[in-house]
Amino acid sequence: MFRRFAPVLAALLVLTACATRPSEDPAAAPETDGAFPVTVAAPGAPAVTLERKPERIVSLSPSATETLYALGAGPQVVAVDSASTYPEQAPKTALSGLSPDPEAIAAYRPDLVVVYADDSGLADTLATTGTATLVMPDARTLDDAFAQFAALGTATGHQAEGESLARQAKDDIDKIVADTPKRQLSYYWEVDQTLYSTTSATFVGQLLSRFGLTNIADGDDPSASGGYPQLSAERILQANPDLIFLADTKCCGQDASTVAARPGWSTLTAVQAGHVVSLDDDIASRWSPRVVELTRAVSDAIAKSGA
Amino acid sequence: MPDTRTRLRAPVLLIGLLVLVAVLVSAVLAGASDLGWQRVLAEMWAQVTGGQSPLSAREAAIVWQLRVPRVLLAAIVGAALAVSGATFQGVFRNPLADPYLLGAAAGAGMAATLVVVLAPAVTGWMVGPLPLAAFAGAIGGVGLSWLVGRSAGSGTNTLLLAGVAVASFLTAIQTFAQQLNTQTIRQVYTWMLGGLNVSGWREVALAVPYVSVAAVVLCLSARLLDVLTLGDAEAASLGLRPGRIRLVVLAAASLATAAAVSVSGLIGFVGIVVPHVVRMLAGASYRVVIPLSLVGGAAFLVLADQLARTIMPGELPLGVVTAFTGAPFFAWILRSSRRRVS
Numbered sequence: 001m002f003r004r005f006a007p008v009l010a011a012l013l014v015l016t017a018c019a020t021r022p023s024e025d026p027a028a029a030p031e032t033d034g035a036f037p038v039t040v041a042a043p044g045a046p047a048v049t050l051e052r053k054p055e056r057i058v059s060l061s062p063s064a065t066e067t068l069y070a071l072g073a074g075p076q077v078v079a080v081d082s083a084s085t086y087p088e089q090a091p092k093t094a095l096s097g098l099s100p101d102p103e104a105i106a107a108y109r110p111d112l113v114v115v116y117a118d119d120s121g122l123a124d125t126l127a128t129t130g131t132a133t134l135v136m137p138d139a140r141t142l143d144d145a146f147a148q149f150a151a152l153g154t155a156t157g158h159q160a161e162g163e164s165l166a167r168q169a170k171d172d173i174d175k176i177v178a179d180t181p182k183r184q185l186s187y188y189w190e191v192d193q194t195l196y197s198t199t200s201a202t203f204v205g206q207l208l209s210r211f212g213l214t215n216i217a218d219g220d221d222p223s224a225s226g227g228y229p230q231l232s233a234e235r236i237l238q239a240n241p242d243l244i245f246l247a248d249t250k251c252c253g254q255d256a257s258t259v260a261a262r263p264g265w266s267t268l269t270a271v272q273a274g275h276v277v278s279l280d281d282d283i284a285s286r287w288s289p290r291v292v293e294l295t296r297a298v299s300d301a302i303a304k305s306g307a
Numbered sequence: 308m309p310d311t312r313t314r315l316r317a318p319v320l321l322i323g324l325l326v327l328v329a330v331l332v333s334a335v336l337a338g339a340s341d342l343g344w345q346r347v348l349a350e351m352w353a354q355v356t357g358g359q360s361p362l363s364a365r366e367a368a369i370v371w372q373l374r375v376p377r378v379l380l381a382a383i384v385g386a387a388l389a390v391s392g393a394t395f396q397g398v399f400r401n402p403l404a405d406p407y408l409l410g411a412a413a414g415a416g417m418a419a420t421l422v423v424v425l426a427p428a429v430t431g432w433m434v435g436p437l438p439l440a441a442f443a444g445a446i447g448g449v450g451l452s453w454l455v456g457r458s459a460g461s462g463t464n465t466l467l468l469a470g471v472a473v474a475s476f477l478t479a480i481q482t483f484a485q486q487l488n489t490q491t492i493r494q495v496y497t498w499m500l501g502g503l504n505v506s507g508w509r510e511v512a513l514a515v516p517y518v519s520v521a522a523v524v525l526c527l528s529a530r531l532l533d534v535l536t537l538g539d540a541e542a543a544s545l546g547l548r549p550g551r552i553r554l555v556v557l558a559a560a561s562l563a564t565a566a567a568v569s570v571s572g573l574i575g576f577v578g579i580v581v582p583h584v585v586r587m588l589a590g591a592s593y594r595v596v597i598p599l600s601l602v603g604g605a606a607f608l609v610l611a612d613q614l615a616r617t618i619m620p621g622e623l624p625l626g627v628v629t630a631f632t633g634a635p636f637f638a639w640i641l642r643s644s645r646r647r648v649s
Contacts, residue, residue, distance in 0.1 A: 083490050098489040194497050194505055195622070219620035229621030230497075232504050237369045238340035251494070263507035264372030267365040 040155045043144045045135035053157035054112035058105055060097035061116035064136045065090050066288030067149055070165055073156040079108045102126055139203050139287035146170055165289060172292045177210045180299040186214040188241040192248045195231045202227040203287055211302055216241050240269055243301055244276045247284035277301040313592040323602040330606045334378040339616045340369055380506045381612040382605035385577055387518045387567040389604020390525055391560035392578025393596045397532040398553050399463050405578040406564040413474035414448020415441040415568040417481040420495050424488045438569040445565035448477055500624035501574035503612055510570040521563035525597050528556045532593035574626050576633025581607055
């Protein structure tokens with residue numbers, strides 16, 4: 001009960017100006033932003049209506065954290081989850097995005113919580129404390145990612161920045177793809193050293209398809225195994241990909257030399273020709289504005305492979 | 308159960324070995340990559356005669372660097388788990404005992420998780436940190452159970468309960484470490500499901516010594532295990548020391564289990580299913596069960612791994628295949644053993 005009346009009590013304290021403690025309530029000085037209330041939704045996620053511009057955002061999604069900072073909503077972010085490693089100034093906490101704890105989240109007194117999945121009814125639980133929850137699910141396509149940039153912009157009072165960020169990312173990627181020489185190349189994308197890979201049905205796979213590359217993990221049905229099949233070394237050796245992308249450099253310490261040292265892998269064309277590309281795991285797995293950096297890394301690899 | 312036959316008869320062993328050889332050959336001829344079994348056969352013939360092989364250097368690497376060691380490793384791991392399972396069932400006089408009963412799985416799982424969490428990117432060792440940790444963890448788990456059990460008294464039931472306590476404790480540590488580092492869950496999970504998809508000759512060389520030593524010790528102890536099934540008092544009256552025998556055979560079985568776990572993760576049900584099939588087909592004497600479990604376990608896991616790597620374009624976790632075939636069987640054993648008791 002107390003929690004429900006806390007904002008009222010806090011507001012009273014501020015009004016009477018007799019409080020020596022810092023204000024408990026972020027809404028004490030409400031932002032009079034004409035854009036609010038707004039209703040936003042990411043593709044494939046429920047719509048959320050925000051009455052006011054959020055001033056205390058908790059992000060439990062590493063991709064959303066990157067996007068929020070790129071938008072200029074960084075000052076509104078009060079806490080990010082333990083996996084949100086970028087940008088450095090993001091206030092990293094012990095919060096978990098995988099199994100979010102409503103009470104631990106509520107301790108930051110957020111007015112907006114951003115998650116990448118809500119399987120445990122988090123939104124309903126947080127709604128009882130008056131906090132809105134925005135789901136930004138795994139982007140399936142580049143357009144999904146762009147739509148999320150715009151949605152996060154709208155939700156945080158940075159609508160123009162969100163739209164321009166989406167447009168900019170789209171234009172940059174289009175330009176990089178257009179400027180990259182077209183080559184008939186096949187590739188293997190490594191998620192970890194037990195040979196988990198991604199197919200063309202995934203976000204990353206679609207990005208690489210834009211360059212006209214063929215994915216050796218596709219098989220007959222790219223959607224099988226949820227787009228993340230575990231390959232056998234036999235299949236990779238037989239497919240003999242022209243390019244090998246390592247998205248497991250940070251998690252698992254893989255690089256061109258560890259790949260070459262695997263049994264039989266020294267016979268691969270990509271290993272012999274030096275076309276094993278080390279990527280930053282985080283950039284390679286998030287649907288944030290840094291996807292442009294990923295696109296550039298892929299483009300560079302393709303350009304080099306022709307030499 | 309028919310237990311009148313106490314000696315392993317030569318024809319039975321011969322049939323077992325022939326089945327194993329047939330399974331090994333078929334597993335080498337067919338794999339995830341579509342090389343054509345005739346061409347693989349021609350490659351092998353060329354290796355023997357020094358003739359011309361139809362395979363390219365890369366295709367030859369697929370056969371010799373990937374497929375052959377994987378098949379051999381499946382055989383070694385299967386033999387190790389099955390013979391350990393048979394031993395555990397004998398020592399504890401419990402048809403449902405398996406090699407992981409005394410904390411081998413929990414110890415290995417905890418150590419593997421800690422490595423993934425604390426030293427994720429250590430590479431360049433001759434042996435990866437994960438197999439080493441899993442091996443040490445499995446041995447440590449069993450050792451701890453033994454120490455706890457011995458301090459609480461003698462007898463197999465005490466040891467069994469000590470194993471339960473130790474396993475729960477180690478699993479709690481593992482779960483806690485994992486919960487603090489949720490980004491490593493997939494890695495740990497993949498390891499737990501068990502698999503041989505990144506195995507090579509190095510893993511074979513790693514497992515062979517331990518498994519061979521254990522296999523020899525256990526084959527030599529088969530008669531003693533038969534005596535132990537009569538009970539400690541009878542064994543003592545025959546001039547044997549049950550405690551000493553248990554220590555030796557459990558140490559050997561745990562060594563084999565630890566070696567298997569370190570190269571293949573946690574593969575369930577082989578240790579339960581295979582010894583029971585052997586008992587039903589060939590007799591319950593440990594002089595039959597121990598050697599035939601070695602052969603049968605090897606054949607079963609090679610077959611299971613062949614399914615795991617060929618049934619889908621991607622890999623199926625080996626633990627899934629063995630459990631899918633093993634679990635219904637396990638349930639059936641459970642039913643029939645319950646009926647016998649009641």
